[in-house]
Amino acid sequence: MNHRGRVSPRTAAPAEERSCSQLNPWVFLVSVLAIKTAFVTICLVVFLHGSYDQYKTLLQNATEWHCIPSTPTSNKESWTCCPKGWERFQKSCYFLSEDAMPMAESVQNCTGMGSHLVVINSEAEQEFLFKLAKGAFTNAYETKYYIGLIAYKSGQWQWVDQTPYEKAATFWKPGEPNLLFAEKCAAIHVKGNTDSSTYSNWNNILCFTSCYRICEVAAKFV
Template identity: 80%
Template sequence: MAVEIMNRRGSVSPGTAAPAEERSCSWMKPWVFLVSALAIKTAFVTIYLVIFLHGSYGQYKTLLQNATEWCCVPSVSAGKKEGWMCCPKGWKRFQKSCYYISDYKMSWAESVQNCTGMGSHLVVINSKAEQEFLFNLAKGVFTNDYETKYYIGLSAYKNGQWQWVDQTPYKKADTFWKPGEPNLLFAERCAAIHVKGNTDPNTYSNWNNILCFTSCYRICELAVKFV
């Protein structure tokens, strides 16, 4: 008669079936692990969404704005290379400044905030050479508009006196107003470069004062980064 023999540890002899409880525990172990992993993952996702939706969106947006690619060219002085001059990718460099021309329109106040958000400011024009560069840059932008205006960082927005956004002193002799401008100063207190398509005459005296809530393109400026 075959007799089932148990060893001292309570296990069955070889060739006999394992108890039902032992088979059940072995079968459940992988599923317990998967369920635990899924619960941990769900918890992390939930925490992330809560943080993202309650206050971190602004930080995330700022991070995206600051994650900028830079384009660099050699910085040469007296025939010797002295490092690199860098501008954000997509910006145009002239002398020691970088310039960005927008592809959508805003009011003057919104334009100020937009440029500031990119670590720059609405352009401040200090010389005829800079004005010529910006005018040619603006003319080279293709639009379907009969005329196009680009906000610059000059306004009489607060006290009726023309002021640059970076507090550069306003000198009428160093300005480039169109003939007859500025006018209607009681209402039109913001300045813009005024371009009539690519056929605009080759004149650089093209500033126009306009209503500050007018939707215009804008030109932002920041200093070249030396590395």
């Protein structure tokens, strides 16, 4: 009898093992793709739905955003978000620096964080910022924070975001601004615990003076 046509069980097993070993990577790859697709789909659904958990994080320009529930105005759940570490007031978020630098560098620093030097539009905002600045350095004799107000020409002040400058809506210290031929930059001036004035504390100073700064960015509503 011719035994050439038979295949021994011992020779068949390696062929099956080779076949299975070639198939497993494809099964694994398909499974991974299916899991990734499901994950992306869930993320899109959550994003479009508008919120998740009590604290939702937004990522924009590698910035972590911290969110709190907004005052409900409708049946739809909403959140107010500021960059982590910033203080919120009304529709804006504020950052008080812990280091000092001249005006030009302060402008660049705020811009680099996707914000701008603060633009003050109301007494309520001025009061909020004064208390914030006063509380940041309680032991300092005096502290100055750059705001986004610059006299590009003598006597002609301009906000960094092009908001019209209205003299009636400003908070200069008595006798300020002065020496406009040289002192063309504005700062909130706080004298530690001895300063009880909420308003009238702006001071114009030399732009190369190293001061702290207040950056502002619009809050996000989701």
